[in-house]
Amino acid sequence: RDSGIAHVTAVPDSVSTAKPPAVANAQVATSPTLAQVRLAMPAGGGWWRLDPAVSGPDRLLLVYHPYSARVSVRLPPDYRVQARTIFETDLDPAWSRRALAFPLKAPGPVFIGIDGARYPLQVAIRDVREHTAEDRGHTRVLFTSIGVLVGVCLVALVFWLVLRDRIYLWYAACMASQMLYLLCSNGEAYAMPGLRLLGRFAAPGVWFVATLSTIIGVNFLLVFAELRTRVPRLSRLLMLVGAWLPLLLLALLVSPWPANKDWFPGIGNLLLLLANIVAIAALALAWRRGGRHAGQMLLAWVPLVVMSTARAVQLSIGAPLSPWLEYGLPLVLACTAVVLMLGLADRMQAFRSERDRARQDAQHDPLSGAYNRVGIMQRLQHAVAEARAESRQLAVLFLDIDHFKQINDTHGHALGDACIRQLSWLVQEDLMPGESFGRLGGEEFMLVLPGVNGRHARDAAERLRRKVEGRSVVLDGVRVGMTVSIGSVEYVAPETPDALVKRADAAMYAAKEAGRNRVVAA
Numbered sequence: 001r002d003s004g005i006a007h008v009t010a011v012p013d014s015v016s017t018a019k020p021p022a023v024a025n026a027q028v029a030t031s032p033t034l035a036q037v038r039l040a041m042p043a044g045g046g047w048w049r050l051d052p053a054v055s056g057p058d059r060l061l062l063v064y065h066p067y068s069a070r071v072s073v074r075l076p077p078d079y080r081v082q083a084r085t086i087f088e089t090d091l092d093p094a095w096s097r098r099a100l101a102f103p104l105k106a107p108g109p110v111f112i113g114i115d116g117a118r119y120p121l122q123v124a125i126r127d128v129r130e131h132t133a134e135d136r137g138h139t140r141v142l143f144t145s146i147g148v149l150v151g152v153c154l155v156a157l158v159f160w161l162v163l164r165d166r167i168y169l170w171y172a173a174c175m176a177s178q179m180l181y182l183l184c185s186n187g188e189a190y191a192m193p194g195l196r197l198l199g200r201f202a203a204p205g206v207w208f209v210a211t212l213s214t215i216i217g218v219n220f221l222l223v224f225a226e227l228r229t230r231v232p233r234l235s236r237l238l239m240l241v242g243a244w245l246p247l248l249l250l251a252l253l254v255s256p257w258p259a260n261k262d263w264f265p266g267i268g269n270l271l272l273l274l275a276n277i278v279a280i281a282a283l284a285l286a287w288r289r290g291g292r293h294a295g296q297m298l299l300a301w302v303p304l305v306v307m308s309t310a311r312a313v314q315l316s317i318g319a320p321l322s323p324w325l326e327y328g329l330p331l332v333l334a335c336t337a338v339v340l341m342l343g344l345a346d347r348m349q350a351f352r353s354e355r356d357r358a359r360q361d362a363q364h365d366p367l368s369g370a371y372n373r374v375g376i377m378q379r380l381q382h383a384v385a386e387a388r389a390e391s392r393q394l395a396v397l398f399l400d401i402d403h404f405k406q407i408n409d410t411h412g413h414a415l416g417d418a419c420i421r422q423l424s425w426l427v428q429e430d431l432m433p434g435e436s437f438g439r440l441g442g443e444e445f446m447l448v449l450p451g452v453n454g455r456h457a458r459d460a461a462e463r464l465r466r467k468v469e470g471r472s473v474v475l476d477g478v479r480v481g482m483t484v485s486i487g488s489v490e491y492v493a494p495e496t497p498d499a500l501v502k503r504a505d506a507a508m509y510a511a512k513e514a515g516r517n518r519v520v521a522a
């Protein structure tokens with residue numbers, strides 16, 4: 001794509017104040033069309049004369065990515081001065097703000113003056129249709145990314161409202177500030193209701209948003225990748241670099257307005273670069289030390305840093321803007337948002353499994369692997385509530401190992417433990433869905449049998465008693481026999497779970513009294 005400009009000549013600044021007819025009296029040059037025209041500022045700004053390669057109707061003079069620059073033009077036929085910046089709210093809405101567009105209404109050379117640019121600006125003269133098509137492509141890419149960012153921000157905010165985990169708020173703030181920066185640096189913010197106001201602050205407004213988004217990004221990074229605990233030294237260094245950013249923001253706000261604050265971008269970019277280098281080093285180290293979330297963050301953050309650094313370098317050396325650079329940043333930002341969202345989902349999953357494990361630990365007995373007292377009593381309460389609500393049958397068996405103290409005293413505690421494990425295993429082997437088995441403490445156990453009547457419960461208890469009696473317990477070559485006494489009861493509404501357990505315990509006690517190794521039903 002050529003620039004549509006045949007010849008470029010630097011002209012004296014007096015062109016800006018010269019009377020219109022005097023401006024255009026130079027000859028049209030005949031040099032071949034220039035592929036790229038980038039106007040690099042001498043300190044402060046300058047004026048150029050551009051000779052269009054082709055003249056004709058429907059042509060636009062375009063100044064791409066003017067960012068902080070103020071662009072003045074003097075166009076045929078009247079050569080009146082028109083000045084524009086992307087911060088204005090009333091630019092022609094027909095085009096996006098990736099370029100300032102000036103319609104050329106008559107043939108003849110054009111004059112362009114640029115002031116306050118921080119890097120060489122690319123200019124071209126193009127057909128309106130050609131520019132409109134390119135502009136649509138640009139807008140599609142930009143707003144696809146903005147759409148993704150708005151979506152993830154809303155989802156994160158809803159998650160924060162429901163789950164109250166601050167990480168979602170950090171994530172939403174991080175993505176919202178990146179999105180705002182994208183909109184401001186592209187100029188689109190100044191054409192949008194609600195954000196127009198930002199145009200008043202011109203370039204310092206963009207720097208403010210960029211610095212704010214870096215501060216939020218650093219904090220999000222620290223929390224998300226658990227850098228404080230995984231890499232304490234590097235995270236302190238990151239916080240130290242990050243601490244200068246709010247100071248810089250403060251200086252930007254309180255220094256006299258409207259000075260051009262030219263000192264800001266140099267320091268700001270340096271701090272940004274430093275923060276990025278330290279952040280990547282910290283993430284890489286945390287990842288190597290087993291930080292899964294640091295790895296995810298690295299995967300999400302590095303492409304963004306690479307892309308924004310490449311863009312900054314391209315701008316500062318005035319290299320031609322390739323499409324992958326122009327469109328890469330919004331697309332990479334959208335990918336970053338999605339990868340981080342996956343990271344957040346993974347974090348939530350990790351929390352859930354941790355919670356499930358804690359719940360499991362809180363309700364289980366580590367020795368027998370069965371429910372503990374809390375767990376089995378909770379199952380019993382559910383079963384009683386269900387039996388009441390649905391008039392269903394329910395039975396409970398209370399089991400106690402016979403002469404357990406004697407087993408312990410004769411063969412040692414380890415063999416006693418082996419008895420507990422074996423009994424638990426023998427019972428759980430035959431559990432039907434919905435039935436629960438737990439250890440109430442010591443050598444006492446309870447079996448909850450929903451949907452089972454008293455007679456069937458007694459039969460099941462008898463089978464169980466015989467099964468236990470028939471298997472001896474072996475540990476380190478020592479073999480002992482084990483028997484159990486079982487109390488079997490059927491639930492009678494509206495008795496409480498505690499009353500039911502008491503009756504079962506009493507039945508078991510009766511079995512002991514009657515000589516042990518037997519079932520007593522009550």
Ligand SMILES: Nc1nc2c(ncn2[C@@H]2O[C@H](COP(=O)(O)OP(=O)(O)OP(=O)(O)O)[C@@H](O)[C@H]2O)c(=O)[nH]1
Nearest residue numbers: 400401402403404405406408413414416417442443
């Ligand atoms: N090995 C082992 N022993 C335990 C554990 N919990 C409690 N015990 C022991 O279990 C024994 C319980 O004994 P008792 O309740 O007096 O029962 P017993 O008199 O031996 O037998 P019965 O009268 O038939 O119930 C005590 O010696 C406790 O120290 C445990 O987790 N492992």
